[in-house]
Amino acid sequence: MTAYVPHNLPAEPDGFVGRERDVAELCALVGHVRVITLSGVGGVGKTRLSLRVAAKVAPLFADGVWLVELARVTGPAMLVNELAAVLGVREEIPGRLLDGLRVRLRASRALLVLDGCEHLVESCAELVSGLLDGCPWLRFLITSREPLRIPGELIWRVPPLELPGEHRPDAESVRLFLERALAAGARGVRDDIAEVERLCRVLDGLPLALELAAAHAGVLSPGRIADRVALAATGHLAVPARQRPLLAAVEWSHDLLLPKERVLLRRLSVFAGLFDLGLAERVCADGGILRRRELAGLLGGLVAKSLVSHHDAEGRYRLLETIRRYAADRLAEAGEAVSLRARHLRVICEEMELCHAAGSLERRMPWPARFAHLTRGRGLLDDCRIAIEWAVESCEPVLGLRLARAALAVGGDLGESVGRHERLLSLDLSAVPADMVAVAKAGLAYGLEQGDELGRAEKLIVEGVEGQRGHPYTPWLGFTYGVALTVFLRTGQSERALHCLEELEAAAGAHDDLFNLVTVRIAQLDLALSQGLPRQARRRGEQALALAGESGHHWSLARALTRLGVAAEADGDLEAAMSHHAAALPLLEEMDDRVEQARCHARLGRVAAGLGDHVAARRHVAASLELSRRAGRSRGIVRALVTLSAVARAEGDLAGAVLAASAAEALRASIGRFGPPGRLQELLTLARAELGEDRLALLWARGAEEPPEEVAGRVLGGEAESAPLPVPSRLGGEPAVLRRRGGGQASAALPVLRYSGLTHREREIAGLVGRGLSNRAIALELAISPAAVTGHVAGIMEKLGLHSRAGIAVWAAEHGMDAGRT
Structure with missing residues (x-):
């Protein structure tokens, strides 16, 4: 398990010299000022000062101190990605990464150190201002050659180190040069202190220039260094005076190299x-x-x-x-720029492909070595970014597409993946192998499906599947078909999905591809569950687990265990479900996968509640909430709140169950997601009977208004029932109130369950079911296949929490769809 470290600050490479007063005053300000910008010329020591201050104030920030190095960020679009990478936030929906950052930071007492903002001033100002608005305890310490100039920003001008004078022979600049020169082996440097002082003045007390000069003090005297730097500076008269000493020192150091x-x-x-x-x-x-x-x-x-x-x-x-x-x-x-960038592209591509192959496909290698390859691949994602940019710029689609798919496989960002695949696929592909183009289309379809762009995703994945047929087998076939399964099932094309599943099973079996055979068995498990066949699902899960064990791939093992746990729970075997999920958790912790850890904890919480172990259930829910928050996952927080509602209800805490359910529904609606209302309907009916309509309405409204983390803390702490219930600023929240059947009018303050999670096609089919049409008749009217109608009907039942076509008909009538209105 990777330990949670509350900062990512690097260890100081050498001693910190001087600036004692600056450090003390800045440390006193950080706790009270939300944005401090250390501003000054290049090489003046802004970064070292910020890191020194950050290290000293770290104990004040319970949620950590995080360094975000922006110098290598090439444009505004990558700013959010860099911050998200540092904080461990991964995109939930392509293009919505900033939303994940807000989830991660809105309740965090954290300090973000943004280092090197000068080339992104406007973008940094916009990002910082936006995060400050929704994250009340967040603080920023920024380094930039120019300030952001946003409201509330304190600008701290960082001067050069103190220069020597008649009354300061031990000035900061002299101390820094002497310390670094002695470390470089210049033993006699103290004997020429007057020349050291002259050198410090020539270099204007700039720390970086002093360090470069000190590195040569073992072979050149301070006086000769001062003369050479002064001479080099005369060649840069067009450069602003304050920048000349550093530029001269860098150029002079370069000229001394072999x-x-x-x-x-x-x-x-x-x-x-x-x-x-x-x-x-x-x-x-x-x-x-x-x-x-x-x-x-x-x-x-x-x-x-x-x-x-x-x-x-x-x-x-x-x-x-x-x-x-x-x-x-x-x-x-x-x-040499063109040849070196081309070589960089080729080498990074080969290295990433090796990381993917060794980490995911190589069975004979022990898992720790394989995981090291996957970790190394994630560490190369910055180089992948600039290498793919060069592939597009130089029109090298083959290497670019190879690198893009490898980057996605080892954990690259989904939003970036969509953009890079679109750019690469827009190049001339006439010389690119058809199966490589097919995998690229699958990669693009994967990102689009995650962003709910199902129309584009379906078109691309159909082309991807067709493009790989007739070509020699590669493990990438499993990736393409895996995306196809998801897209086809989500669009109600069950027959097409089954056909893909059969093809993948035959191909992977013929080539002894255990990784993809595990994928097949898990897909078969999920299909069995969707058909209400939990025992068949368990058999498929056991087969997946055996194959995963044979492959030695811990991610496959974790997937098989978690899905087998879900199947066991569906079959009513809670002890087995608990055992499977508990076995998966350490594997997920080992891989530091916060998203799947959070999902696993939520499942453990639900099963523990079913077994009557409410203490363990609450512990797992709390862990799920925290992991989802740190990963910036709103869906994970929704999942944990839903589980918390079930746990509270199992304990008899109806007020807590309503609060958690309301917070879950409000958060779900805010991200455009909707869930089946069946269980919620049951909870609210019970709560109305036991708590009364007025109290239920106030609980629901408050749950919808308060931050999800506060609601969860209140329910976990057992404070839902005893806490006062002031009238909220708006009643009803989102969703608003359950309408009663039988003509009775519900109070305006009660929660109305307004479900709108059906797609347009699903609403259309629900209306036709309400009119009494069979699946075949619906297919003829809509000019689609009967299998597609069957898939849509199954999806409608799942989303609405219904179990029959009659239930759909009733729902359609209640919503005015039985007359064909959708």
């Missing part, structure tokens, strides 16, 4: 973020100017000269953004 070190430095600029020696060798070595065996020594030399930083114990490196920009300019000047 020729091969210069080549390596400029080539390293193609990486988006962190890289290791292996990647550097494959991208930067060419067998001519740079040979692989030379790179370790050359990279070590760049680290020693403070031009490349050694990032962590995993042996990864990075370039400071100031250095990376300078190196990228040198790469362009050398005429």
Whole structure:
């Protein structure tokens, strides 16, 4: 299990020098000012100061201190993605990632450190302002060369380090240079203190420039360094005066490099973020100017000269953004940008495909090694982004499509996946293998289906399935057919879905593809459950579990266990359901999958309540809520609230059950999702009888108005019944009130259950069922297949919580659809 760490701040690579007063004053302000922007020129030390302050105030923020490095973010569209990646929020619906961030942060006492905002000032200002409005306890510490200029922002101008003077021989700039020079092996540097002071003045006390200079103090005296930097600065008279010392120091440091070190430095600029020696060798070595065996020594030399930083114990490196920009300019000047970006694309594509294959498909490898490959793949997603951009720019659809599908398979962002697949599929595909195009269309269909764009998704997946027929088998067939199953079932095409399932089963079985055979068995389990056949579902689940065990893939094992648990619960075997879900949980924790952990905890809570273990049920619900909040998943919070309502009802806490159900329905409606009303109808009928209509209405209204986290806390704490019930600002909430049958008029304050989750086609078919038409007659009238009608009727029953066509007819009559009105 990955431990929850309340911050992601890096360890200080070396001692922090000076700025004691700044640190103390900023620490005092952070708890009271919602936005503080550290502003100043490049290299002045904004980042180090922000990290020092953030580390000191971390105990004040129960929900963590989170560093978001924005230097490598290439445009406004990626700003939200970067913040979401740091906070562990993944897109619930393509294009709605910001909603997930609001869910994650609205009740969080957290500090976000946004580092390097100057190239995204307007976008950062908009994002920060928007999050401040809905997240009352959220705080920001920002570094930028220019302020955001938003209401409430405190601008802290970060000056250079204190320069030496007649009364300050131990000025901050001198202390920093001496400490770094001694660390670089310059033992006699203290003997020339006057020249050290002159150098600090030449460099204007800029920390980054001082560090670059100190890296050379072992071979050059402070005086010679000062002379060379001063000379270099005269070549930049067109540059603003405050920027000249840093630019001169960077250029001078570059000029002192060995020729091969210069080549390596400029080539390293193609990486988006962190890289290791292996990647550097494959991208930067060419067998001519740079040979692989030379790179370790050359990279070590760049680290020693403070031009490349050694990032962590995993042996990864990075370039400071100031250095990376300078190196990228040198790469362009050398005429190597095109060839290096093309090589970067090829290497990242090969590496991501290896990560996917080893992590998901390789049976002989122990699971920890396989999971390490999947983790490595997720760490390369930044480089995937810029590599795919280059594939589009350079019209390389084959490598781009290969990389896009591998990125999606290891956990890439859904919204990005939709955009990148659309751009790649718009290129000239005449030379691209048809089965590769088919998988790309399936990848695009997957993202569109998640965003409920079923029309486009259906068209693409039909093309994807047809495009893979007749081609040699690959495991990607399982991905395409898996998407097809989901799309066809959601659009009521059960016969088409079954045909895909049979084809996939035959192909995967013939090639001993255990991963996809598990997918087949789980799909068969779900179909059996939808047909009301829990025992058949359990048999399919047991087969899936056996295959997953043979494959050794922990994600497959977790999927099989959780679905088998659902089947056991449907069959009334709660002890078995508890056992299966409990066995799945540590596997999901090991993979740090918050979304599936939350789902598993909700199921455990529901089963525990059924077994009468209410303490365990509440514990699981609380865990589900927290995990869903941290993942930014509104649907997960809805699921947990629904489970909490069931737990409260099982305990006899009807007030708590109503509050939780109301909060769930309000949240569900806010994201355009609707659930079956059957159980809710039953709860409200019981609550009306036992609590009375007025109290029920107030409970429902308050549950709809209060933040879901507050409602959950109240119910979990057993405070629903005893808490006062002031009249809310609006009564009824969303959804509003159950209308009574038999002509009685419900009170306007009571909750009306307004269900609108049926699609237009489903409402149309419900109206025709209400008129007494058979499935075949409906098919003839609508010019669709009888199988499609059957699928739609099953979907209507599931959504409305009904069990017969007669129930649909009654519902249609109550909603005025039996006369054909939809």
